[in-house]
Amino acid sequence: MATSNSASTFDTFLEEKYIPLSTKAKVGIVIVAVLIPVALFYFLYFKTEAQKIDNLNRQIxxxxxxLNRARKAARNLPRYKAEIEKTRKEFQEAAVVLPKTKEIPNLLRSISDLGKGAGLDFLSFKPGAEKQKDFYAEIPVDISIRGPYHNMGFFLDQVSKLNRIVSVNNITMGSPRKEGGEMLLSSKCRLVTYRFTNTQAKKSGKKKKKKR
Known part of the structure; x- marks a missing residue:
């Protein structure tokens, strides 16, 4: 009812102040007069607020x-810690069987002592050039020894029981000679021990720094 009165008042205003209009023209003017504020409200306020709401929803x-990733990481934290601890222990164990540079002379001295303790005479003891691998280096040692056959076997058994990794290659025995009631043999072999270098880890660290 109020809308009808407003339209009539607006029509009367147009007829009195301006020119007579047809009914269609009057309706069109009324529609435009109503739509303009609505359009202004939409573009100036509603659309902007809608965009803000949409952005907020995306942020949420x-x-x-x-938050879900953080919760998942928190749940897995004990497992990650256990894996890190396991890796640390494995690394320490590897460091034990793969000595560092300063420990190599002591290792070679231990091998020499084992040979002497087994009743063998060292004729020569020649460490060779290192061969670099991924995270360790091979150190060959050519030895020439003389003594009873069984003593040689005992010596090699003791070498295999060292905490450090020592492999025995290219064993040759010959030149038997009886001495003091025992048959002595001259034997040659190559012992290969290993030195921990951590070269691979250092390379990985340098690559990460370059990426930064």
């Missing part, structure tokens, strides 16, 4: 995803 979704 992103925050929820981050």
């Amino acid at each position: 979704v992103s925050a929820r995803k981050d």
Whole structure:
């Protein structure tokens, strides 16, 4: 009812102040007069607020995803810690069987002592050039010894029981000679021990620094 009165008042105003209009023209003017404020409200306020709401919704979704990832990481934290501890122990064990540079002379001295303790005479003891691998280096040692056959076997058995890794290659025995009621043999072999270098880890660290 109020809308009808407003339209009539507006029509009367147009007829009195301006020119007579047809009914269609009057309706069109009324529609335009109503739509303009609505359009202004939409573009100036509603659309902007709708965009803000949409952005907020996206931020909420992103925050929820981050929260879920954080919760998942928190749940897995004990497992990650256990894996790190396991890796640390394995690394320490590897460091034990793969001595560092300063420990190599002591290792070679231990091998020499084992040979003498087994009743063998060292004729020569020649460490060779290192061969670099991924994270360790091979150190060959050519030895020439003389003594009873069984003593040689005992010596090699003791070498295999060292905490450090020592492999025995290219064993040759010959030149038997009886001495003091025992048959002595001259034997040659190559002992290969290993030195921990951590070269691969250092390379990985340098690559990470370059990426930064």
